[in-house]
Amino acid sequence: MKYLSTRTAANDSSQRKRFCEILLEGLAPDGGLYLPEFYPQVDDARLSQWRGLSYADLAFEILSLYIDDIPAQDLRALCRKTYTSEVFGTDQIVPLRQLESGLFLQALSNGPTLAFKDMAMQLLGNLFEYELTRRGEVLNILGATSGDTGSAAEYAMRGKKGIRVFMTSPYGRMSPFQQAQMFSLQDANIHNLAVKGVFDDCQDLVKAVSNDLDFKRRYKIGTVNSINWARLVAQVVYYFAGYFQATSANTQKVSFAVPSGNFGNICAGHVARMMGLPIDQLVLATNENDVLDEFFRTGVYRVRAPKDTYETSSPSMDISKASNFERFVFDLLGRDGLRVKSLFGEQLGKTGRFDLSADAAFAQAASKYGFLSGKSSHAERLKTIRETYERHGQMVDTHTADGIKVARQYLRGGVPMIVLETALPIKFAATIVQALGQEPTRPEKFVGIEDLPKRVKVIEADLETVKRYIAAHCD
Ligand SMILES: *Cc1c(COP(=O)(O)O)cnc(C)c1O
Numbered sequence: 062m063k064y065l066s067t068r069t070a071a072n073d074s075s076q077r078k079r080f081c082e083i084l085l086e087g088l089a090p091d092g093g094l095y096l097p098e099f100y101p102q103v104d105d106a107r108l109s110q111w112r113g114l115s116y117a118d119l120a121f122e123i124l125s126l127y128i129d130d131i132p133a134q135d136l137r138a139l140c141r142k143t144y145t146s147e148v149f150g151t152d153q154i155v156p157l158r159q160l161e162s163g164l165f166l167q168a169l170s171n172g173p174t175l176a177f178k179d180m181a182m183q184l185l186g187n188l189f190e191y192e193l194t195r196r197g198e199v200l201n202i203l204g205a206t207s208g209d210t211g212s213a214a215e216y217a218m219r220g221k222k223g224i225r226v227f228m229t230s231p232y233g234r235m236s237p238f239q240q241a242q243m244f245s246l247q248d249a250n251i252h253n254l255a256v257k258g259v260f261d262d263c264q265d266l267v268k269a270v271s272n273d274l275d276f277k278r279r280y281k282i283g284t285v286n287s288i289n290w291a292r293l294v295a296q297v298v299y300y301f302a303g304y305f306q307a308t309s310a311n312t313q314k315v316s317f318a319v320p321s322g323n324f325g326n327i328c329a330g331h332v333a334r335m336m337g338l339p340i341d342q343l344v345l346a347t348n349e350n351d352v353l354d355e356f357f358r359t360g361v362y363r364v365r366a367p368k369d370t371y372e373t374s375s376p377s378m379d380i381s382k383a384s385n386f387e388r389f390v391f392d393l394l395g396r397d398g399l400r401v402k403s404l405f406g407e408q409l410g411k412t413g414r415f416d417l418s419a420d421a422a423f424a425q426a427a428s429k430y431g432f433l434s435g436k437s438s439h440a441e442r443l444k445t446i447r448e449t450y451e452r453h454g455q456m457v458d459t460h461t462a463d464g465i466k467v468a469r470q471y472l473r474g475g476v477p478m479i480v481l482e483t484a485l486p487i488k489f490a491a492t493i494v495q496a497l498g499q500e501p502t503r504p505e506k507f508v509g510i511e512d513l514p515k516r517v518k519v520i521e522a523d524l525e526t527v528k529r530y531i532a533a534h535c536d
Contacts, residue, residue, distance in 0.1 A: 062101075062127050064290065067391040068093030068402040080128040081192055084291050085200060087284055092406055093398070094388050095290045100335040101126040108311045108338075111301065116154035117144040120184070120298045126336075127294050131191070139191060143184045148172060155180070155299045157306040157479065160453050163472055165479045166461070167303045174242060175504070176377070176484040177326065178213035181295035186217030186224075188291055193223035200283045201535060202226045203270055205263035208235055209377045209484070212243045214285045219248040227531055229254045229263040232519055237511055238488060244515035251516075252534060258522035261367065269524050276528060280535050287325040288384050296329030297336075299481075304338055307477045316342040316431075318468035318480045320460040321353055322378035324385040326481065331389055334431060341476050345434040346467035348375045348442070348460075353383055357426060357434035360418030362386070364409065374439050374492040375459040377484070393422050393430065435467035442466070446486075446496040456501055458484040459492050 063077035066089035076089070083095045103111075111119055121140040128136060146152045150171035158166045172179025193200055200223060204211055211228045218226045228243070232255040235243075244253050256263050271277055271284075285292075300317065307315045317340060319327040327345050334340040347354045349371045356362045364382035373379055391401050404415045417423040426432045437445070445462040449455050457465065464480040472478055486493045486501035493501040520526050 062129055063098050064095040065098055065398075066091050066093035067096060067387050067398060068406060069398045071396060071398060073398075079130045080291075081130045084188060084192055084289075085283055087286060087288060091402070093401065094288050094385070094391075096388055096391060097127055100332065103337045105311050112305050115144075115152075116298070116302055117141045119301060120144055120295070123298050123301065124294060135191065139184070139187045143187050148183060149179075153302075153306070155302050157303060158455070160449065160455065160465075160480075163474070163477055164465075164468065165303075165307055165477055166455070166457070166465075166482050167299065167306075167479050168482050169299060170458075170482050170485045172213075173216040174209065174212040175488055175507075176209045176213060177296075177481065178209055179216065180299060181292035182213040182217040182285070184295045185285060185289065185291055186221055189218070189224055190221040199223045199225075199281055201281050201531065202285055203229075203267055203282050203531070204284060204286075205229045205260065205267045206243075207231065207260040207263075207376065208239045209488075210285075210287070212239060215243055215246055215251050215253075218285075219246055219251050221250065225250045225252065225535065227252045227254060227527075227534075229256050229266055229527070231255075231260050231263055232257050234259065236488070236490070238490065238507075241510040241513065241515075242507075244517040245510055245513040247514070247516055252530070253517040254527065254530065255517050255519045256522050257519065262522040266522065266524060266527050270527060270531070273528075280531055282531075286384070287323045293325060293329050293332065293385070293388075296326060297333045300330050300333035300340070301338055303479050303481075304340070307479055308339075311339065313477075314339045314341040315477045315479055316340065316344060316471070316473070318344040318346055318464045318471070318478060320375070320378060320464040320481065320483050321345045321347055322350075322380045322383070324353060324383040324389065326483065328385045328388050331392070331430065331432075335392070340431060341473070342431045342433050342471060344468055344471050344478070345432060346464045347434070347436045348373045348378045348463050349436070349438060350379050350381070351436045352380065353386065354434040354436045356386075357432055360420070360423040361414060361416045362390075362409075363414040366413075374442055374489065374495075375437075375463050376489075377460055378463070389430075393417075393426060394420075395422070433471050435470050437463040437466040442492070443496040446493065450497055456486045456493065456497070457482065458486040459489045460484055 068091045117140045121137045169177035370381040442462045445466045461482045
């Protein structure tokens with residue numbers, strides 16, 4: 062399997078790369094995102110073979126279709142080391158629960174940081190360690206986080222050979238639980254930098270360090286952002302696992318409802334559907350930051366300015382543009398890389414928007430690719446959390462609530478609708494208290510984490526300070 066950039070011409074095969082070549086990379090050199098040359102097809106016989114597999118072995122089967130430069134026995138060992146009941150809490154790894162007739166919740170949030178990002182990030186940690194060891198190289202991951210991504214990265218990379226993590230976060234602005242999760246890590250290779258500023262200051266610092274090419278090369282700086290293909294393909298696995306739990310025969314279809322921000326999670330659903338998994342609809346749910354809902358309703362993709370991006374009670378979906386969306390548009394436009402380049406590389410930069418409403422391809426987003434969308438407000442979020450608790454005794458987090466709210470708009474008789482649970486309520490306790498008048502339940506292993514000793518360095522929002530810190534901690 063080779064990978065191409067979403068911005069290359071169809072007849073240009075000169076830049077194609079293999080999996081391990083793109084594993085540690087972010088964007089392609091032309092600014093596009095990597096996708097496989099084709100989607101391997103999974104037929105009825107294959108689905109039947111996979112039905113009874115453990116999650117780890119299912120992951121191995123799916124990843125094998127996309128990775129041919131890691132020996133099979135090594136890849137299988139990496140999957141088995143990653144997807145264990147010790148790390149994810151149950152043997153099913155992603156258990157399905159019924160809420161009401163036809164509506165299910167798939168738990169993706171029982172990993173170390175209680176958000177679905179662990180599903181991919183835990184594998185990424187093991188893949189990175191494997192590949193860096195094989196090359197005899199080291200990598201220093203520099204990132205900015207306002208919560209979920211940073212902690213998932215730290216828990217995935219802690220104690221890994223050849224890897225250090227330098228994670229910036231806005232000082233005093235994460236929830237006490239999130240701060241405790243990150244700052245209580247005592248591993249020598251994890252460095253928390255609490256920056257006196259806001260999230261954008263952290264992001265600017267990361268960009269500035271990465272733009273200093275000498276420094277970047279000298280200190281082997283890399284990232285783990287949501288556009289990484291390995292993260293995406295790891296997420297494809299739980300769509301298959303959810304499908305197998307909700308059905309008993311391959312003639313049945315299911316739909317998925319996905320709380321969405323950067324379009325990473327639902328893009329994996331799109332890949333699963335393109336591979337032939339019998340998915341009826343892919344229902345995209347946004348919060349008040351409705352960039353993607355607007356696109357699927359109108360055909361207009363309009364990125365928001367920072368001042369038009371709201372701080373909501375489902376903060377992991379507070380995005381101004383959706384970094385993975387280009388992958389879907391590439392497929393939607395018949396893989397016309399030059400057109401994608403003109404839309405994302407030129408038009409978006411100049412005007413902040415593009416309009417596909419008059420394009421015949423746009424109608425296919427729903428008819429051919431199964432996409433539907435909707436949004437949820439703070440009031441609707443509270444109402445959904447309350448109703449779900451009253452009717453089913455089930456506490457859901459704010460992001461998952463957005464998914465449930467929109468899923469209900471699109472229920473179809475006879476087709477199970479699976480809502481992906483993207484975090485546990487404990488991570489967003491304040492809103493749960495507002496909705497239910499009580500604290501969310503806390504998993505045993507997190508009792509008292511706020512009282513653990515913290516390992517964090519508070520710094521000014523200053524480029525030289527960050528560079529000096531990194532230099533001093535890379536020997
Ligand atoms: C990251 C995240 C999302 C959004 O996922 P995308 O892949 O960016 O669409 C939704 N909910 C939670 C809890 C998250 O952490």
